[in-house]
Amino acid sequence: MASQSPEEAFRRKSPRSTSFSNMNYAETPLDYCFEVNAGGRPGYADPHLLTERLSLLNDYASTLGFVSLFDACLSEARLHHRNGAADPNIENFVNSGCLEELFDIFGKRNKTIDIECCRAAEGIYVSEFDKIRQLDVMNQSISLWKADYMSAFNFNDLHSAMRQSAPNLVGLLERLAVPQRGVNIVSPTALPTKYRRVVVMVIAVLAQTRNPSTNFVQAMFSIFLFASKVPKRVLGSLSHVGLCTSYSSVRSALKSAAADSRKRLRGLGAGEMAFITVFDNLTKQMNVRDRRLVNNPEFLTLTAGFVLLPPASRSSPIFSRQDIRTDLISSLRACDFVPSDDDFGVMRQTVAALVASVVKDFASDFHIESSDLNFPMPDIFPIDASFTPEILPLPTYDKDEGIVHDMVDILYSIQSDVGLKEEQRRHSVSILGGDLATVANIRYAMTLSGGLIFGSEGRSSSKRRRQTI
Numbered sequence: 001m002a003s004q005s006p007e008e009a010f011r012r013k014s015p016r017s018t019s020f021s022n023m024n025y026a027e028t029p030l031d032y033c034f035e036v037n038a039g040g041r042p043g044y045a046d047p048h049l050l051t052e053r054l055s056l057l058n059d060y061a062s063t064l065g066f067v068s069l070f071d072a073c074l075s076e077a078r079l080h081h082r083n084g085a086a087d088p089n090i091e092n093f094v095n096s097g098c099l100e101e102l103f104d105i106f107g108k109r110n111k112t113i114d115i116e117c118c119r120a121a122e123g124i125y126v127s128e129f130d131k132i133r134q135l136d137v138m139n140q141s142i143s144l145w146k147a148d149y150m151s152a153f154n155f156n157d158l159h160s161a162m163r164q165s166a167p168n169l170v171g172l173l174e175r176l177a178v179p180q181r182g183v184n185i186v187s188p189t190a191l192p193t194k195y196r197r198v199v200v201m202v203i204a205v206l207a208q209t210r211n212p213s214t215n216f217v218q219a220m221f222s223i224f225l226f227a228s229k230v231p232k233r234v235l236g237s238l239s240h241v242g243l244c245t246s247y248s249s250v251r252s253a254l255k256s257a258a259a260d261s262r263k264r265l266r267g268l269g270a271g272e273m274a275f276i277t278v279f280d281n282l283t284k285q286m287n288v289r290d291r292r293l294v295n296n297p298e299f300l301t302l303t304a305g306f307v308l309l310p311p312a313s314r315s316s317p318i319f320s321r322q323d324i325r326t327d328l329i330s331s332l333r334a335c336d337f338v339p340s341d342d343d344f345g346v347m348r349q350t351v352a353a354l355v356a357s358v359v360k361d362f363a364s365d366f367h368i369e370s371s372d373l374n375f376p377m378p379d380i381f382p383i384d385a386s387f388t389p390e391i392l393p394l395p396t397y398d399k400d401e402g403i404v405h406d407m408v409d410i411l412y413s414i415q416s417d418v419g420l421k422e423e424q425r426r427h428s429v430s431i432l433g434g435d436l437a438t439v440a441n442i443r444y445a446m447t448l449s450g451g452l453i454f455g456s457e458g459r460s461s462s463k464r465r466r467q468t469i
Contacts, residue, residue, distance in 0.1 A: 042096045121168075128166030133207050133214055135161055140216045142249050145256035147264070153220050159196040162203060173199045205242040215245050222250045262417070265392050268307065269419030274318050277414055278433040279305025279394065281401050303397040303410055305434075307418060311387035319429040346378050353377040401438055407445040 058069060066072040073090070080087040093099060103117050132138065137158060140149060163170040174191060177198045204217035222244040225235060238244045245253075268275055282302040288295050309315070339347075356375040363370040397413055399406040411432075415425055432442055 042093045042098045125166075125169045125172070128169040129203075129206070131165040132162050132169070132203055133210060135165060137161060138204075138207060138214050138216050141213070142215070142219050142245065142253045143256060145219070145253040145260070147257045147261040149216075150220070150223065150257070155197045155200055156193065158200045158217070159191075162200065170199060170203075173202055177202075201243075208242050215249075218242065218244045219249065219253055222246075223253060226250050226254070261392065262395075265307065265394070265417055266419035268309075268392075269421055269424055272318055274310070274316050274431065275418070276308040276310075276431045276433055277305065277394075277418070278308065279303055279401070279410070279414070280434050280438055282396065301400045301402075303399050303401050303406075305394040305414075307392045307394060309390040309392065311389055313384070313387050318424065319431075320427055321429060324429060346380055349375070349378045401441050404441075404445055404448060407441050408448075411442070411445065 061069055061072050064072075066075065077087055077090055080090075159170075174195060177195045178191070200217065204215075207214040208218060218239075222235060222239075225238075225244060226247075232247045235244060235247050235250065239246045280303070282304040284300045284302065285297060286300050287297045291297075352375040356373040360370045360373055394414065395417060397410055399410050399413075401407050401410060415430070420428070420430070433439070434442070
């Protein structure tokens with residue numbers, strides 16, 4: 001049988017029905033051939049006479065001045081690129097996953113294709129990496145460190161910001177970090193937290209290598225290690241591999257954060273909003289390496305505390321002395337302090353709910369049915385847990401609250417640190433809290449000062465009394 005050309009094979013081909021829903025026959029200059037419907041998908045060509053059809057198509061492309069079909073595809077992409085428009089054919093081909101399959105087929109036969117594909121993707125990864133390096137959260141200066149940075153640090157937020165700026169680069173690192181078995185990445189949000197931390201740390205180390213000033217994540221690790229009393233030598237070694245910053249940078253960050261926290265604390269008085277001050281004694285044992293006659297371990301007594309700021313939904317202006325109705329004190333009776341019948345009822349419901357909870361937990365361990373124990377916890381003035389208060393630490397005072405003149409100095413120091421003006425010290429009411437001993441010492445110090453401990457007269461009189469005590 002004489003050989004026939006691909007064109008003759010097409011011309012001798014008779015119309016037939018096909019099982020491919022996206023293919024039909026249409027009359028063309030080549031007589032009868034395959035034509036794709038409007039809803040056809042790339043990668044699903046009819047396999048009938050596929051070799052002959054491709055050979056004819058390559059010959060026809062050569063007559064039109066193209067080396068191959070790939071050359072024609074590149075020419076079409078360049079034409080649309082010069083016109084500033086997207087090529088729907090190429091986009092449909094890529095979005096259907098055909099380009100990935102094409103690279104995979106060529107890569108199995110020629111490893112050079114894999115190298116060229118990776119080299120072509122380098123520009124994408126480098127541009128996305130530069131976007132990550134430009135994120136504000138990655139370029140926060142250590143010299144201008146704020147206390148809010150420590151409370152706002154979150155690996156999940158960093159991972160989300162990085163993925164939004166560089167989806168391809170972060171996706172590649174996620175694929176490298178996650179083991180092949182045991183973890184299925186359905187979506188970026190379903191990635192376990194430990195893998196997100198790994199991705200963030202890898203990008204942070206690379207970013208610091210490019211620019212030493214991009215060291216926000218390393219600074220947070222350094223502060224954590226410093227608070228854990230890690231030796232300076234360890235910090236220096238870890239800084240050489242990009243996992244943390246140097247010891248001097250940690251000290252600079254802590255000084256900046258302390259200055260910002262003190263500025264925030266001193267602005268409370270100008271805010272004219274009420275706050276609660278809580279403090280207590282802090283006893284620390286000072287050990288020595290080698291004991292001598294005059295070098296023995298001893299206890300150091302200090303005073304530490306914090307200021308609690310209620311959320312905006314429960315905040316109120318600073319209380320004045322007029323807010324305390326001293327004229328109604330004489331009208332108080334014993335029944336005002338004794339719990340009412342409703343209070344006892346609430347206590348009974350509370351105890352019943354607690355006991356039922358314990359019994360249910362015990363019954364569940366032994367697979368015992370306990371659905372009949374329905375004792376709900378009563379809701380009395382519920383507070384929304386989402387409205388959390390803000391806590392600002394006070395400086396540590398080298399004072400002993402058990403000594404009267406030290407307690408007076410502590411109260412004056414607190415008023416100065418929170419920024420209370422002289423007028424506020426005289427006429428406002430400061431809310432102070434602590435344990436029973438602290439409250440008793442506060443009251444005793446105020447009694448000795450004649451109730452003027454918050455004014456300038458109280459300061460001078462307390463100094464005179466200090467000399468006589």
